[in-house]
Structure formats: C-alpha cells, structure tokens
Amino acid sequence: MKKNLLYLFAVLTIVASFSGCSEKQDFDQFDDLDITPTVEASIIYIESPENLINLAAGINFFTGDFNFDAFNEDFVAERVLEGLVIYELENTTSKPIDVSFQFLDAAGNILDTESFSIPPAPTAVLRREVAYGGATGRSIDIITNTSAIRVNAINQGDSTSVSSLPDPKIILRSSAQLRIRLK
Amino acid sequence: MKRIHLFCFALFIGCSGLFAQNKQLLYDFVEIPQALMVNPGMQTDFKWYAGVPLLSGLSVQAGTSGLSVHDIFADDGLDINDKVRERAVYGLNTRDMIGTTVQIELLSGGFRPANRPKDFYSFGIYHETDFVNYWPQDLAFLGYDGNANQLGRRYRLDDLKLRGEILNVFHFGINREVNPNLTVGARAKIYSGILDFNSTANEGYFVTNEGQENLLSSTLVSDMQLRTSGYEEIKEALDDDVPGDNGTRLRDVFVKRGFLGGDLGLGLDLGFSYNLNEQTTITGSVLDIGFIYHYSDPKNYTLEGQATTEGVRIILPNALVNPSGDFWQDLVDEIEELVPFEDNTNSYINFRPTKLYGSIRYSFGEPDGTAENCNCDYRVSGSRSSGIRYRNSLGGQLFVINRPRGPQAAVTAFYQRRFGRALSLKATYTADKFTFTNVGLGLNMQAGPVNLYLMADNLLAYQNIADSNYASFQFGLNIISWDRN
Numbered sequence: 001m002k003k004n005l006l007y008l009f010a011v012l013t014i015v016a017s018f019s020g021c022s023e024k025q026d027f028d029q030f031d032d033l034d035i036t037p038t039v040e041a042s043i044i045y046i047e048s049p050e051n052l053i054n055l056a057a058g059i060n061f062f063t064g065d066f067n068f069d070a071f072n073e074d075f076v077a078e079r080v081l082e083g084l085v086i087y088e089l090e091n092t093t094s095k096p097i098d099v100s101f102q103f104l105d106a107a108g109n110i111l112d113t114e115s116f117s118i119p120p121a122p123t124a125v126l127r128r129e130v131a132y133g134g135a136t137g138r139s140i141d142i143i144t145n146t147s148a149i150r151v152n153a154i155n156q157g158d159s160t161s162v163s164s165l166p167d168p169k170i171i172l173r174s175s176a177q178l179r180i181r182l183k
Numbered sequence: 184m185k186r187i188h189l190f191c192f193a194l195f196i197g198c199s200g201l202f203a204q205n206k207q208l209l210y211d212f213v214e215i216p217q218a219l220m221v222n223p224g225m226q227t228d229f230k231w232y233a234g235v236p237l238l239s240g241l242s243v244q245a246g247t248s249g250l251s252v253h254d255i256f257a258d259d260g261l262d263i264n265d266k267v268r269e270r271a272v273y274g275l276n277t278r279d280m281i282g283t284t285v286q287i288e289l290l291s292g293g294f295r296p297a298n299r300p301k302d303f304y305s306f307g308i309y310h311e312t313d314f315v316n317y318w319p320q321d322l323a324f325l326g327y328d329g330n331a332n333q334l335g336r337r338y339r340l341d342d343l344k345l346r347g348e349i350l351n352v353f354h355f356g357i358n359r360e361v362n363p364n365l366t367v368g369a370r371a372k373i374y375s376g377i378l379d380f381n382s383t384a385n386e387g388y389f390v391t392n393e394g395q396e397n398l399l400s401s402t403l404v405s406d407m408q409l410r411t412s413g414y415e416e417i418k419e420a421l422d423d424d425v426p427g428d429n430g431t432r433l434r435d436v437f438v439k440r441g442f443l444g445g446d447l448g449l450g451l452d453l454g455f456s457y458n459l460n461e462q463t464t465i466t467g468s469v470l471d472i473g474f475i476y477h478y479s480d481p482k483n484y485t486l487e488g489q490a491t492t493e494g495v496r497i498i499l500p501n502a503l504v505n506p507s508g509d510f511w512q513d514l515v516d517e518i519e520e521l522v523p524f525e526d527n528t529n530s531y532i533n534f535r536p537t538k539l540y541g542s543i544r545y546s547f548g549e550p551d552g553t554a555e556n557c558n559c560d561y562r563v564s565g566s567r568s569s570g571i572r573y574r575n576s577l578g579g580q581l582f583v584i585n586r587p588r589g590p591q592a593a594v595t596a597f598y599q600r601r602f603g604r605a606l607s608l609k610a611t612y613t614a615d616k617f618t619f620t621n622v623g624l625g626l627n628m629q630a631g632p633v634n635l636y637l638m639a640d641n642l643l644a645y646q647n648i649a650d651s652n653y654a655s656f657q658f659g660l661n662i663i664s665w666d667r668n
Contacts, residue, residue: 023647026258033263037329042397042494052500064502066495067511088398175398175494177331 035183036081043085043174044068046151050093050168054159062153065104069147071178072106077144079180082133088173089126091118092165095157099172102150103142110150112142117156118170121163133179143178204244204284204313204538205582207595207611208625208638209657211456211466211542213572214607215627215636216293217659219305221540222468223356223368224454227303232634232663234291239659240309242286244640246617246653249279249318253650272327275318277342278588278616282315289351291661303358305370310441313536314347317588321388330391330401337388340407344587346381348533349413350374350475351441356452364458369451374475376446377437378413379533383587387489397493403522404489410531411484412446412477440479448475450535462573464544471535478530490521542580546573574601582615591616605629611640617653618644625657634661 044066053061071077091097096119103111118126133140153170162168211225212218216232217240219225234240254270255263286309293305321338330338356370387405394400420432439445450473456466495510502508550573580595593615601607606628613621618641625638636659644651 023253023649024258025252025256025649027256029256029263033267035327037325037327038331039329040331040391040399041401042394042399042492044495044497045394045397045493046497046499047396048499062499064497066497067509068495069511086398173394173396173398179329182326 033183034181036179036181038177038179040175040177041070043070043176044149044151044172045174046172047169048153050095050163050170053093053095053097053155053170054162056155056159059155060152061155062151065108065148065150067147068149071143071146071176076178076180079182080133080140080143080178081181082131082137082179083140083143084177085114085130085132086175086177087114087116087126087128087130089116089118090171090173091123091126092121092163092168093170094120094161094163094168095155096120097170098154098156099170100150100152101172101174102152103146104148104150105145106147108148111145112138120157121165121168204536204584205593205595205613205615206242206244206655206657207580207582207593207597207613208609208623208640209242210540210580210582211544212599212607212609212625212627212636214601214604214629215634215659216305216661216663217288217291217636219293219303219356219358219368220309220354220370220452221470222454222456222466223305223358223370223452224366224456224468225358225368225466226360226366226456226464227358228665229293229295229303230664231294232292232661234288234307235660235662236290237287239291239307239661240286240288240657241659242284242655242657244285244655245283247279247281248617248652249275251650251652253647256649268327272323275320275323277317277320279318280315280586280588281318283312284314285312286310288659301360304356305358306355308351308353310349310351312347312349314345315586316345316347317342319343325389330389334392334399335390337390340387340389340405341385343385343407344383346383346533346587347379348376348381348475349378350376350446352450353443354452366456368454370453372450372452372471372473373443374446374448374450374473374535375441375443376412376448376475376477376479377440378411378417379446379475379477380409380411380414381533382407382409384408394493396496400491400493402489402491405486405522407486409484410477410481410533412479412481412531413440414480415482416440416480445479446475446477448533448535449473454540462546464546465542466544467541468539470538470540472537473535475533475535476530477533481528481530482526483529483531484524484526486522486524488522490518492518537585539583540580542578544576544578546576548574550574572601575599576601580611609638613640615653618651620644621653623655629663632662632664634663635659 048062089099099116101114105111114130116126131137132143206221209218210221213226216229250271255266289308289310291307293303295303319342321342325338353373354370356368358368360366385407390402392400416436420436450471452470454468456464458464495514497510576599578597582593583590593613595611595613597609597611599609609625611623620643621641622643623640624642627636638657640655641651641653
C-alpha cells in the first residue's frame with residue numbers, strides 16, 4: 001500500500017510539473033509594433049570653379065540632369081514615411097549665384113524645386129532643410145517618385161572678376177534623412 | 184513561395200524562445216539506457232534493451248537569455264514599442280542568445296554479448312535539430328533606430344552569429360567494465376546532414392561620418408559569410424507546386440539527405456566512470472568530437488570588401504566630358520565592385536558543438552540490494568562491488584558546450600533516491616546563463632521489462648511558463664532485460 005502511494009505521489013508530482021501555468025499573453029500586440037528607423041546619407045556633391053563660370057557663354061553656366069534612383073528603389077519608395085533633404089551651398093567666388101535643385105520623375109516632369117541665391121564671397125555657408133511627409137512637410141510622393149535630379153546654376157554677376165580667396169568655387173552639398181517603415 | 188515562408192516561419196517558431204543541450208537530469212541516471220548517450224562510459228547492468236521506435240527518447244530543450252515571451256507579450260497595458268525598445272533593443276547584448284535543441288530517437292537498442300559479459304553494445308539512430316542565435320546588438324540598433332544623427336558610431340557586423348542544423352545520427356557504442364572500479368566507453372557516430380546554415384565568422388562595420396567633400400560619408404567594411412547546405416534542395420522541393428504533392432517532395436528530400444544521402448560526417452563520444460571508493464564515483468564524458476563535411480548541396484553567400492561613399496560626385500569641368508553619364512549608376516557599380524555580394528558552391532567543414540560532462544557522486548544510506556535479491560545483475564557475483572546501488576546519491580555535475588562565442592558552462596547539484604528497481608527519482612538544481620533558479624525533476628519507472636522515464640527542467644518557471652527563460656522536457660519508453668546471460 002505504502003509503495004502504491006509512493007508511485008501515485010511521484011506520478012502526480014511529475015504530471016503537475018508538466019502542467020505549467022501561464023499568465024495571459026496578448027500576441028495581437030505584435031500588430032502595434034512599429035519599427036521605423038531613420039537612415040541618412042549624402043545625395044549629391046557638385047562643385048564648379050570660378051574660371052569655368054567666367055568661361056561660360058551665357059549666365060546659365062551649368063545645367064545638368066542626373067539619374068538618381070535611390071529614392072524610388074522599391075524598398076525605399078514603398079516604405080518611406082518622412083524625409084528631410086539638407087542642402088548646403090558655399091560660394092567663394094566673386095559673383096552672386098542662383099542655384100535651383102529640382103526633383104524629376106521618370107518622365108522628366110518636375111516634382112519639386114528648391115531655389116537658392118547666394119551672394120559673392122565672403123559669405124556664410126547657406127544651409128537649408130526641406131521636410132517631406134508628416135503633417136507639415138511637402139508631399140512624400142515627391143520623394144517616392146523622384147528618378148532624377150536637375151541642377152541649374154546661374155551667374156548673376158560678371159564673367160571677368162576673380163575672387164581673392166584661394167581656389168574660388170561654388171559648391172553644392174546635399175544629404176537626406178528618410179524614415180522608413182520596416183514593420 | 185508561400186510554402187517557403189511557411190517553412191521558414193515554422194523553423195523560426197520551432198527555434199524561438201529557446202536553448203541548451205545540457206541533459207543534467209539524464210546524465211549518470213544509470214537506470215535509463217539513454218543515459219549512455221551522454222556518457223558512453225556509464226556503469227551499466229542491462230543485459231539488453233530495446234527502445235520503442237520514435238518513443239524511446241524525445242528531448243526538447245529551449246532557452247533565451249535576457250528576454251522571455253512574457254517580457255514582450257504580457258497583457259500588461261504597456262505599449263509594445265516601449266517594451267521592445269527597453270527590454271530587447273536596449274536591454275539585450277551580444278552575450279544574449281536564443282537557442283533550441285530537439286532530439287528524437289528513431290531507433291535505439293543495446294545488448295551484452297554472451298561471450299563478453301563485461302561489454303555492453305548500444306546502437307541506434309536519432310534525429311537532431313539544433314539552432315543558436317546570438318543577439319545581433321549593433322544590427323538591432325541600426326535596424327530599429329537607423330544611422331541618422333549617429334556620426335562616428337560603428338555598427339559592428341560581427342554581432343551577427345547564428346548557426347543551425349538538422350541531421351540524423353547513426354551511432355554504435357561500446358561500454359566496457361575494465362575492472363570493478365572503472366568503466367569506460369566510446370561511441371562512434373556517422374552524421375547525415377539534412378540542412379545546415381551558419382554565419383559565425385563575420386567581421387567589419389558600418390559607420391557614418393562627416394564627409395570630406397559632401398555632408399556625410401558612409402563607410403562599409405565587410406567580411407561576412409553565410410554558408411548553407413541542403414537549403415537549395417529543400418527550397419526546390421517547397422517551390423515545386425505539384426498538385427497533390429502534399430509535401431511528398433519535401434519528405435523525400437528529408438529522407439534521402441537524412442539517411443546518408445546528404446552531407447556526411449564522423450564523430451566520437453568518450454566517457455568513463457570510476458569508483459574512488461565504494462560510495463564515491465566520478466564520471467566524465469566528451470561528446471560530439473567530430474565534423475560534418477558539407478559537400479552535397481552547398482550554397483554560400485559572401486559580402487566582402489570595403490567602400491566609402493559621399494553620394495554622387497560631380498566635379499566641373501571634368502564631369503562635362505561625358506554629359507550623358509549616369510553618375511548614380513556609376514556610383515552603384517563602384518560600390519558593388521568594391522563590396523561585391525557573391526555566392527559560391529564551395530564545400531565546407533563544420534565542427535560539431537562539442538560537449539563536456541563531469542560529475543562526482545556520493546552514495547549513501549542502506550544499499551538497495553535489489554540487484555542481489557533478484558539475482559539479475561551480472562556484476563553482483565564474486566567480489567565486485569560496483570553493482571551495489573545505495574538508496575541515495577548526492578553530487579555535483581558540470582556541463583560545458585562549445586558555442587560560437589566561446590564555451591558555455593552550467594553547474595548542477597543533484598540528489599537521487601531509489602525505491603528498489605521499480606522507481607527512481609532525481610532532483611537537480613542547475614545554474615547557467617539562462618537562469619539561476621532551475622530546479623528539475625526526473626522520474627524513472629520500471630514495470631517488469633517496461634521502462635518509462637519523464638524529466639522536466641526549470642519547474643519553478645512553470646508557474647508562468649511564458650516568463651521562463653528556459654525549459655526542457657525529456658521522455659522515453661524502453662524494454663529492458665537484466666536476465667542472466
């Protein structure tokens with residue numbers, strides 16, 4: 001009898017061990033999980049020396065369309081939530097310069113234009129941030145549909161003077177921050 | 184395609200939440216034949232045994248360190264985004280891991296040859312699935328927050344360490360009583376690899392700095408590799424949407440590769456038991472000293488090189504030389520050339536995760552005497568004392584396993600109580616990196632020739648299994664004979 005009770009006790013202990021409890025879990029929470037990292041990288045860098053500006057036939061000394069598929073890659077275009085494009089212009093030439101920066105779609109249509117006027121040297125670096133998406137930014141569709149960038153630079157001064165600064169040039173720097181949804 | 188997703192999901196679920204290969208409850212549980220699998224030099228007194236196919240040994244072990252299901256999915260009213268951020272992304276580090284091991288004996292048996300009564304031969308086939316993944320801390324930071332406003336921060340690529348394998352093991356072991364105090368054993372293994380993947384030797388980093396010309400420079404220095412074998416065959420079987428297939432192709436691939444038609448390897452287990460005196464025994468074993476040569480269906484992926492970019496760079500007047508040039512594509516091509524993502528079909532060798540066990544056992548109390556009474560233990564005859572089993576045993580065990588980030592250890596204290604040959608209980612307390620509150624209980628029952636054992640770990644966590652960092656379960660059913668030769 002004692003032996004049987006012992007068996008019973010042992011079996012019950014083991015069985016009880018395996019019948020574990022669990023506090024209530026809510027796996028539906030997974031639907032609410034947002035994974036939205038913000039990534040950043042440079043976009044385009046352009047520089048033109050002052051002697052090239054002086055050599056140009058007209059005041060429009062540079063116009064160029066550049067293929068740029070970083071934004072409309074499927075992975076980005078389908079997931080981007082917000083964007084921030086940062087421009088920085090530095091002018092060490094002796095002349096005021098206007099620069100326009102345009103986003104184009106695959107058909108060549110202009111989606112957005114950002115214009116800058118920078119006075120002759122000496123002048124501070126011109127920095128501008130343009131937001132896309134979110135409550136106050138421009139349409140995020142501009143980012144997702146951008147397939148090319150057009151840069152247009154106009155000399156608003158003369159074509160003979162030369163800056164006294166070393167290696168005078170006009171420089172356009174740009175970078176972008178994109179918040180993308182991974183989950 | 185859907186089936187591939189399902190397969191991967193099933194694999195992930197099967198692997199998540201989990202790890203450890205320590206079988207501290209089974210180790211040196213001399214009444215159970217399967218204990219020979221963790222120490223081929225265990226003291227044995229069986230004449231023969233036969234495992235019930237598929238039921239003789241089932242072992243499921245799983246663990247996470249640093250995080251439990253409950254930590255993320257508890258119905259506690261907290262925002263899951265806060266929980267994931269605090270407890271996973273910023274709560275775990277590269278030492279934390281998730282892992283699982285599943286073993287199923289397909290066939291198991293053993294016998295004592297009539298002309299060699301001091302030898303015991305055991306053999307069988309078992310299936311094993313093993314997976315381990317360390318928390319890729321820097322990649323998790325990068326994936327969760329991104330690289331914005333993190334100038335100078337290096338995201339280390341060597342944080343990625345994972346390996347997994349599915350294989351069948353064919354084995355044959357010899358256990359020999361050298362003298363009344365020393366028993367040694369060895370087991371030879373043939374591994375038949377079904378699926379293997381590993382990415383453990385990665386190097387490099389990704390960093391964003393202030394650019395020299397442009398606003399930012401992005402640098403990738405990478406020496407990464409993912410090696411797989413068997414995946415292509417499995418993927419093909421899953422992709423092949425033959426009507427009425429019902430998984431036949433997949434099953435055929437598993438059967439073919441699992442029964443010596445896939446990758447092959449060799450392994451060896453060694454073990455011993457030594458009686459320091461009549462009541463004190465030390466044991467030790469080293470398991471899976473071996474390798475698998477993955478040659479049947481290898482497919483490896485590499486990302487190797489280094490590149491720094493500051494975006495599209497247009498320097499006038501040089502850029503005007505080719506006004507229709509595609510600077511973006513040139514940039515992409517240049518990066519792909521500097522850091523090519525390539526694949527190859529090179530064969531490779533993988534060493535098995537070697538395990539080491541050691542123990543000291545002190546037995547006390549009234550000798551059981553069952554063996555003598557039943558006249559069924561061959562060792563009881565003559566002056567041998569190794570067959571005597573005391574009612575109580577107390578001791579400690581050590582377990583070490585070789586893992587991608589170095590050895591992991593666990594220490595165990597145990598107490599075993601025998602109630603004749605019919606019943607034996609073993610209780611353990613184990614401390615390892617997963618938990619310091621791991622209390623386990625094992626039960627071995629012998630009803631005539633029928634042997635049944637049940638074991639479970641981390642019993643305290645069963646109050647809320649979702650909050651557990653570790654769980655294991657073992658079960659087996661055998662037919663055992665101790666009859667005289």
